[in-house]
Amino acid sequence: MHDLSDIADWLKHHPVHPAARGHGTLPDPVFVAGGEPVVSFSTNNYLALAKHPRLVAAAKDGLERYGVGNCESRLQGGDLELYRTLEARLGALKHKGDAVLFVTGYMANIGVLSSIVKAATLARLHGYRARKRHKYAYYSDEYNHVSIREGIQMSGALRYNYRHGDMNHLESLLKAGADEGSTAIIVSDGVFSMEGTIAPLPQLVALAERYGALLYLDDAHATGVLGANGGGSSEHFGCYSPCIMQMGTLSKALGASGGFVAVEREVADVIRLTSSAYGYTSPPPPAQAAALLAALDLLQEEPQRRQRLWDKQRYFIERMAPLGYTILSTQTPIVPVLMGEAETCQRYAIALRKEGIHVDAVQFPAAPVGQARLRFMMNAGHTRAQLDHVVRVMAQLAGRAARLA
Numbered sequence: 001m002h003d004l005s006d007i008a009d010w011l012k013h014h015p016v017h018p019a020a021r022g023h024g025t026l027p028d029p030v031f032v033a034g035g036e037p038v039v040s041f042s043t044n045n046y047l048a049l050a051k052h053p054r055l056v057a058a059a060k061d062g063l064e065r066y067g068v069g070n071c072e073s074r075l076q077g078g079d080l081e082l083y084r085t086l087e088a089r090l091g092a093l094k095h096k097g098d099a100v101l102f103v104t105g106y107m108a109n110i111g112v113l114s115s116i117v118k119a120a121t122l123a124r125l126h127g128y129r130a131r132k133r134h135k136y137a138y139y140s141d142e143y144n145h146v147s148i149r150e151g152i153q154m155s156g157a158l159r160y161n162y163r164h165g166d167m168n169h170l171e172s173l174l175k176a177g178a179d180e181g182s183t184a185i186i187v188s189d190g191v192f193s194m195e196g197t198i199a200p201l202p203q204l205v206a207l208a209e210r211y212g213a214l215l216y217l218d219d220a221h222a223t224g225v226l227g228a229n230g231g232g233s234s235e236h237f238g239c240y241s242p243c244i245m246q247m248g249t250l251s252k253a254l255g256a257s258g259g260f261v262a263v264e265r266e267v268a269d270v271i272r273l274t275s276s277a278y279g280y281t282s283p284p285p286p287a288q289a290a291a292l293l294a295a296l297d298l299l300q301e302e303p304q305r306r307q308r309l310w311d312k313q314r315y316f317i318e319r320m321a322p323l324g325y326t327i328l329s330t331q332t333p334i335v336p337v338l339m340g341e342a343e344t345c346q347r348y349a350i351a352l353r354k355e356g357i358h359v360d361a362v363q364f365p366a367a368p369v370g371q372a373r374l375r376f377m378m379n380a381g382h383t384r385a386q387l388d389h390v391v392r393v394m395a396q397l398a399g400r401a402a403r404l405a
Contacts, residue, residue, distance in 0.1 A: 026050065027045065029379040037356065038357070039356060039357050039386045039390070040358045041376045041377055042359055043379060044251065044253075045255055045379065046224065046252060047255065047309060048381030049254060049255030049295050052294075055291040055298075058290045059287040059288070059290055060287075062082075062286050062289065062290030065286070066082075066285075068287075070283055070284075070285060072282060073279060073280060074279070074283055075279045078283065080289075082286055082290065083101055083283060083289055086289045086293055086296075087099040087100065087260065087268075090260050090296075091263075091268075093230070093262070093296065094232065094234065095234060096262040097263070097268070098263060098267075098268035099262040100271045100278060101260050101283055101284065102258065102261075102277060102278060102283075103258060103259070103284050106259065107277045108247050108261055109150075110277055111275040112216070112247065112271060113138075113151030114151045114275075115155070115274050115275045115276065115277075117136040117138075117156075117157040118156075118274070119274045120133070123274055134183050135158075136155075136182060137158035137159070137160060137183070138152045138158065138184075139170060139177070140152060141161070141165065141188045141199070143189070143194070144192075148218060152187065157185075160177070164192075167200060167204075174207060174211045174213065177211075178212075183212070184213035184214070185213060186208055186215045187215075187216045189217075189220075190219035190226070191219075191221035191225070191332050193221050193334065194362055194367055194375065195334075195336065196330075196334035196336050196375075198233065198331050199217070201217070201234065201236075202239045204217075205239055216245045216247065217233060217234075223248035223253060224252065225306065225309065228303075230253065232246065233246075247259065247260070247261045248261075250292055253299075254292055254295040255291075256291045256295060257288050258283075309379065309380040312379065312380065312382045312387060313330075313335065315384065316378060316391070317335060319388070323398050325337045333377060333379075334377055335378065336373040338371060341372060342361075342363040345363055345372035346363075348397060349361035352374075352390070357393060361374060
């Protein structure tokens, strides 16, 4: 019997995600499961835009005009003015000259990170001849998203992991790499999805500029959330630089699907030419692009929606503080509460689900061993009554744990 059969048999008795099941609706932030409403504290739909009437109407208009899918590579004839308009808007949001659209954020990371170090070799297929050969090395935060790690691995380039957020460790690695003559590409999440922390962008930019490096920033959980206008990490810090390549996703705060990387226009052209994940697949359906243009309009027109998100975050933290739990971060709408052992974390998640609350139980390998946590994700659509309810249940669980101790 092969491994797949063995693993399948094992999963029948050891479900890795026991709470995972088919739902009747998507979280907005309430979803229906088994005919009952469940409040989600795990949805990436931060601004509650996914079912906004204007996005729905724009998507319907896109369906009527373009149909269900593209069915063609943009390099072969599947390009649309609609995509170019969306890319220009995304570039402007990130203070960049252009953006390149991918079918998902995961594919954006894999597609760009796997190819940019091989751009000269790939461009040779089209007649380009390099004046000089460059050797590249990636410098990646140890807590970066798995799509970053996989994209770097696919590139075949040298890779060095630096300790999470440790700029001294990063600089020591960069200095050693510079002595060896390699061109550095620093890679970091903007907001770390399991930690809820924000990367120290000004320090990262300073190091990139000092060592002549590129800085690839995965701003998936920051886009639409951080900054006065939802521009993400750069806007949050007021930190802009030509060395930054800003990746973002369209399936979180913007409420639809897709991914992108915002760069200078000439770099965008290179990515379009050399990234297989762009050139050898269909782009997101046109209706999604139409909906995203509406989402970008709302991001500009309704700053109060983002303010509601942050109001809910502060209210939740204030109510949770007296309960004695260890809150790992209060920097973003991702609020992880440390549980410790994976079994404890799962018990809490199951108990919360029985009370009509869904929270992700994050454990190894997504979190270090012994640091399992409940990852509470705030949403602009949460009500105070829903927040009060989850805090009340957490208080009851804390009391029960104290009695059993």
